[in-house]
Structures are given as C-alpha cells and as structure tokens.
Amino acid sequence: MRRLMLILAVAGLVSGWTPAQASDEDFWAWLGPQLELADIQHDEIDRWEARYRRRHVELEIILQRGKDFLYPLAMAVRDRGMPLEIALLPIIESHLDPTAVSDQGARGLWQILPSTAEHLGLKHDWWSDESADYLLSTRAALNYLEYLHDRFGGWLLALAAYNAGEGRVWSEMRRLNRRGDAFDLWTMRLPVQTQVYVPKLLGLARVLRDPHGVDLPALTTRRSFTRISTDGPLDVAQIADLAKLSVEKVYRLNPQLLRWSLPPQGPYTVYLPIESSAAFRHALAQMSDNQRRKWYRHNVASGETLSLIAKRYNSNVNLIEALNGLKSDTIKVGQTLVISDHEWGMGRATLNAARQRGRLDFAPRPLKAGYHQVAQGESLWSIARLYGTSVDKLRSHNDLNPRSPLVPGQLLRTGTTDGRHKVFYTVRKGDALSLIAQRYKVRVRDIQAWNQLDSSLLKPGQTLELRLPANSG
Template identity: 25%
Template sequence: MNKKRILSAVFAFFSFVAFAQEGAETAVSAQEVKLSYIDSLKTTFIHNEELACMDSLWVKELTNKDLFATMQEDIQNIDPDEEVDYNLSTALLKERLAKLDAVSPFHIEYSKGLENIIKSYLKNRPKSFSRLMALSEYYFPLFEEYLAKYDVPMEIKYLAVIESALNPRAKSRVGATGLWQFMYPTGKQFNLEVNSYVDERCDPIQATEAACQYLSSLYNIFGDWDLVLASYNAGPGNVNKAIRRSGNRKNYWNIRPKLPRETRGYVPAFLATMYVYEYASEHGITANKAPMTYFETDTVMVKRQMSFKQVADLLDVPMEQLQLLNPIYKLDVIPYTTEKPHYLRLPKDKIGLFTSNEKGIYAYIDYEADQREKPHFVIEREEALAQTKIMDGKKIITTTKTYKVRRGDNLGAIANKNDVSVTELRKWNGLRGNMIRVGQNLKIKVETIVDIPPMPKVEAIAEIKPKEVKKEKLKPLKAAIIKPIIPVDEGIVIDEDEVIEDTEIAEEEAETLEVATDTHKDNKFKDFDYEKEHLYIVQKGDSLFSIAKKHPGVTVENLKNWNKIKGESIKPGMKLKVVVN
C-alpha cells in the first residue's frame, strides 16, 4: 500500500513538473509571437459591435453571374408559341392576371403566348426565381424609393430583374452595363461617368436614378408604359417605326410583330416575371430572407487612394462583399482626387470601425505606398524637392528627439504623428521589422530651417607702386594650421580651415621664400587667384549630381576623383572634398 502511495506521489510530482514546463514553454512561445504591422495596428482598433456582417454564402449569391446569363438566354430564345405542360389552369391564370391588371398601369391581358412564358418560368426556372427573390430583398427597397420620387410605377422594379438579374456588374455582349443595362451613350446622356477606375452605370443609386429619369422621359414621348418597356429595350426610334408600319396603332400587342425579335419577347418576359413574383408562394417558390438591405449600409468619403484588399485586410470584410457594395470601382481600387470625392460603402457596423480608426487606417495606406518601388524619375524629383529646403541665407539644422512608446502605439501611427515615414523610423532606430514594445525609446530626427549668419566681408587690398625692397632668405619653419572649434550642422558647406575637428598642428617643411620687406609701413600685396577647398557633409536626398550642381564648375567626375569614389553611391553624413575656383 505504501509503495502504491509513493508511486502515486512520484507520478503526480513528475506530472506537475511536466505540466509546469509545458506551461513555461507555452508562455515563452507566446512571447515570441511577432505581429505584422497590420496585425499590431488592428489590435488598437476601437470596435463597435452593433450590427452583424452579411453572411458570406449570401454575399456569394449576390455576386453570382449565372442568373444574368440564364435570364438573357430566356429573353432571346423563349418561344411564346411553344406549349408548356404545367399544372396551372387557363381559367385560374386569367383570373390572377385580371387582378394584377386592376392595380397596375400596364396592360396585363391574357394571351396564349404569355401563358406559355409563365408556365415555362414556373416549370424550368423555380430555383432561379428563388435566388432572384433573395437578391430582391436587398435591392428592391432602394428601387422603390427612387420610383416613388419620379412617379414611375412600382412594377418597374421587375425590369431590373430581366435586364441584369440584379447583378450590378452585369455586362451584355453589346456593352450594356449595370443593374439597368445602360449603353455608354445613354449613360453619358444622364451624367453617368465612365473612366479607367469608375463606371457609374454600376452604381445602384446613381444608375437607378438615371433609369427613373430615362423611363420618365420615354413616358412623356409615348404616354403608355407598355411602349415605354419596348422602347427601353429596342430604342424609341424602333418603336416609332413599328407604330408607323402597323398603321399608326399604339397598343403593344398590335405593333409587336413589327418590333425587333428580341423585343417581341421582352414585354411578355416582364409580365411573366411580375406574375411569378406576385404569386410565388402559390407555386411553392420561396426566398431566403436577406440578412440586410441596401439601407443597412452607409458610405464614408476616402482621403487616400485605397484598394479593396487593403480595406478587406484592415476591417476583416470579405472581398466579395466589398465588390458587391462598391460595384462602381472597376479595378477594385477607390481613387482619390481633389476635384471629385469618392466613397466607400460598408455595412453600418464597419462604418463605425472605419471612422473610429481613420488615422491608423490612413497611416497603414501611407506605409504600403512607401514600400512600393518608385521609378527613377520620381526619386530624382524627390531629391530636387529636398534641395529646395535650403534657400539663400538659410540652413537646415537636424536635431534628434526621443519618443517613448505607449500602450496601443504602432510604427505607422507614430510616423504619422511626427510627419515621418515608417522606413525612416526603422532606419533611425535599427529596426528590422515593425515590432516595438511599450516603454521603448525611439529616435526621431527633426529638421528645422534657420538663418545663416552673414560671412564677414574682406576689405579690398589697395595696390601700391613697387619700391626698392631689401630681400632676405628666411629659414624653413613649421607651419601651423589651426582649425577653430565651431558647431557644424548636417547639410552645411564649411571651408576646410573652419571644419570642426580636434585642433591639429600640421608639421611640414616650409619652402624657402623670398619675402619682400619694406620700410614703408603700409606695404600691401596685389590681389591673386587661388583655389578654395572645403568639405561638404552629405544630407538625406543628396546625389553626386545634385551636389555638383550646387557648386559651379564642379562635375560628378571631379567629386569622384577628389573623394576616390568608384560608383555613384553616397550616404548621409559622408564628408566630401570640394574644390572651387
């Protein structure tokens, strides 16, 4: 019994030790986890959890392009004269169509062709209509608002179903684009902008408003909503031709044989779609309820160009959802211009997340832009701009201040706060990555432009006539070159006899000089030419070319020869010898 107790105690002890070691290893490994810049930034975000995001499967359904192809195929190829076997009596159908006609401005009259199309949809496309009805939960509230604003019949919302299958990025074989399938000239007529980044025909709000305006103008021409539908598809010119060829008749069903082939099936497809939507439950067609409508989203104006990928990474929003909410942006990039604002549409809960953390988001955008490789001419332009910092009578003083890292800080936010780049912060502090810790001191360089004190003027030396002088030889002596100690700032050109170094005594054998001594106490020397040598301290943004330009008569080759430089590379802080005549 005692042996068992001892064995149990030993086992428990070693289990405890093993568990403790495992816990220690876990703690160590937890400390070693390194966060990327974006992950460290997101840990500082303020969250607002009022609303839930759209279900990812439903988002994929919204962006599915299959329905558009199916709907287009039906309109182009459906045969109204083809009998369809489906359990719907003609009498019941006539009764239901009469009810729809009583509350609609459209002429919904029974015909055998319309019956065949309705039965074809109910028999062959029940799943497609179930999916379309789910999409309608999202878009129809928006459509109804603008239809009411322009006094357009509410039934026109079904027009977007047969035009685009409610796909805002739908594009037909002839180039019609968006929910309402605007051709380029018609879009321009209603001020829908199209450029390399933006296609406003794909914007649900702007395109819906333009469609309402266009439909209203067509109604002003024809005064009949059936003919408005026909002209929306075929163009008002073709409808007018069909009216003339039909003996000036103006009922759609009377002019239908004279219309283009596609338009002959267009209005029946619209009426059949209306019937299926209105009587879906009677035929067992149901739609999943949308988790949000268009009105449960909102927009924020962007202050930088940003990509959908950046937004997706920062806000944890699926790319498909961003594409659905922002179909206007062709390249999945939101441009930024001062002339016209651009907006990002997000679910309302993500709007709060964006606006609460705007500074950090833009700091990350700037950081990524700073990481991109720049073309050579951009670098040269930035160097030229850097040179404009030094003006006549001015100089730049660079000082270093210390910033103590606080909880919640990240390199991007610190860089943004101090008007420097993340790359500079890493360079100044010897950081390989973006990791920083609370309490760490970071060096930040600050440039200040100050006035340069004027150089003392050298008085002109008067020329005197030569007189008799007594010549004598002087013995060799040790020449002393004394360099006074004065403060030096980066980027300042300093004469060599004024360079800040330790005081030096250069011993060298002096030449034997013939010195003219004169009893005349005002004896002076004539002016003479000489070469002046000084040191230039390389500052940030300098290149050999820009330094040579600062010194008239100096070339890049001169600088390379004087300083024994083989390539073109120089670094801030280097001292270059410059000789000026």
C-alpha cells in the same frame, strides 16, 4: 437629345436613393399588392407566367443572389410614383448581377449601353464604371424611363423603347400613324427580343405577386447596405480594414470599382453593410492624412526613366508598373502615369479588374446540377461543348430562338446532370496546362477556351478560370 438631357438634368437634381425607415415587414407581402401592371391581360403574358412557374428553380437562384438590391430598387421606384414592376427590370436585364456586361457592352443591373450611359451622365474611366454603381445607375435608368414615358405616353411603350431604343419605337409609331392605324405595344412590328420583353416582365410580376410553388428567399423591408462618404481616396484594402470586412466583400458591394482604390479625383463614396457603417465612420475619423495613399499623375518627359520617376515621387519601379499595367519598364514621351508614394495593401487588393470581378461570382456555387451560368465571352457553341450537348438542344431546353442574346450571369438549363462550378487557380512556377488539366480532370483545350488563351504559355501569378464538376474540389 437636348430635350432628353434637360429632362434628365432636372430629374437628377430631385431624385435620389431615399432610405426608408427600417422594419421587418416581409418584402414579398409588401411588394405584391403594389404590382398593378400585372393585371394587364394578354396571351404572351400568360405564357411567360407559366414559364416562370415551370422553371422556378432558375428564378429562385437569381432572387437569392440579388436579394440585397430588391428593396432599395423598389423604394427608389416607389418614391417617384412609378409602377413597381419597373423595380423588377434588373431581374430581366442582368439577372441581378451588377457586374454583368453584355456582348454589346451594356453594363450593370440595368444593362445600360455605353452610348446611353454617356447621355445619362454616367462616367466610365480607368478607375470606375458608374453604370455598375447601384445608386447612380438606378437614378439614371429611372430618369431615362420617366423621359420615355413622357415621350410615348405610357409605361408599356416606355419599357419597349428602353429595350429596343426610342428611335425604333418612334419610327413604328409614325408608320402606323401614317396608315391611320391605332397603335399599341401589341400591334407594333418590333424586334423579337422586344416583343417578349414586356410580357416577360409582367409574367414575372404575376409570379411574385402570387408565388405559389416558388421558394422566394427570406427578405424584409430593411436596407442591408448604405452609402458613405470617405472624404478622400482610400484603398479597398484600407476600407476593408476600417469596416472589419474582407476585401472581397467590399468589392461585392462596390462593383463600380474597377481598380483597387476609390478614384483619385472622386467620387469619394463607398457602399458598406449598415451594421459596419458606424465602426467604419469612427475608424475613418481617427485616420490621419498621411495614412491615406497619395496619388500623382505624371507626364513622361524626354530622357526620363521609370527609376528616375520613382525616385522623384518616393515610389518604386515595380509599384509604378503595377499601377499602370505596364509589362516592362519601357515608357514613352508624353505617356501619362499614375503614381503612388507607397504600396500599403497592394498585396490584398488585386490590380487586375477583370480578374477581381471574375473572382466575385454573384451566383451561389456550385450551381445546382443541370444549370450553367453564362460567363463573359461564352456562346451557345462553347457551352454545348462544355456539357457534351448541342446548340439546338440548349436552345430547346431554354426556349431560345436564334436571335436570343446571351447575358453574362444568365442561367441556362443544360439538359444534363453535370452541374459545374467555377474555381480560380493562380499559376505557380513550374506549372503547365497539361499538369493543371490532369490535376483537375479537365481538358487542356477547355482551359484554353475558358480563358481565351492563344497558346499554352503560362506566367507565374496568372489567374485561370476552371469549371469543375459539382462533386469535385
């Protein structure tokens, strides 16, 4: 592990997200000739190429929703002299959804596990998750892949180790070496998921190199967003106002933000559309220090109450409760509170990270009839119930084996013509599950399943996810 950390530390000093000169060259024409690993021949690669061509609609949806990331990813890979197929890994890993979280806790475009993220220097705290940061997660993933390449001596084994874990691949290499057998990706005994991982990537690369029959989204070799320093913490609502964007747009470009503000202790950077960057920088330069929200950390002492603490910091009890996720005004000695001196913009940037992320659906909606996008916590059983089908039929429609994991953002064929889309409903005073179910023509037990509700009790202001037929409002 020391060797890994040394390599990654050195790589981190020299690697970055290098902006390319803007141009209007077609991205796919630029990318295709540079996909050289796609020349590798194997029956399993042929099978995955055929599958992608046969199910091109799913691929088209994924590429459409994540098209803004593809050119920056490709440039980051090319600048290191790595095979450009590696820039396609987020299509396999997360379906180009930077908010994706797997059942094992892997996060972001590159689906980096928390334990790996820690070794790679990616931070995850109450304020932000660097595994979901475009630049930082890409830099970390490429550092790790370069390390795996150096350790295993080739890109195919490096990719297998990225999926299965370097320990698993190393153990298999040692086993084959003890027997005196030659080893490569195709002769190793690896998990089923890993056995198809590299062929899946290379089959995809073949399709993108020769996309006949696939309707690729229009995309040029021009970056659509840039990273800007804010020289201090800012509310998401403030950022939106300065850049003349919606709060939702800011969150969409900054999935690393788990709250309503940049972290009080930094980093003070934000991703914004290039066309908004000049106006943002100009407006930011005009902002005085007292217009920025002031943050404090307070350790509760014996005898203190929220009202006394609020008065001390010129804040208010409701704001302190909201900032700290408190359900009442009860606090404990030694508890640490985050405090602000005013609530500018609080009504426009939600405090609940899960609710905010859920509101930002990276897939076009409604989805085309016959498709379902997997949400966090869903299983094949719950999806089968939603569409009135069976788990076996879902597996058959999607070529899934019993060990195939579901990834949030993944698109599944349902085998039905019942296309559904998500809406988010805010509970109002007097609402009941039965009334909401009747209004939207869904079942109470389905609302409970979609929102993991243990009872029928609702609170005003609570957000519910509803999945409605495509032809409904």
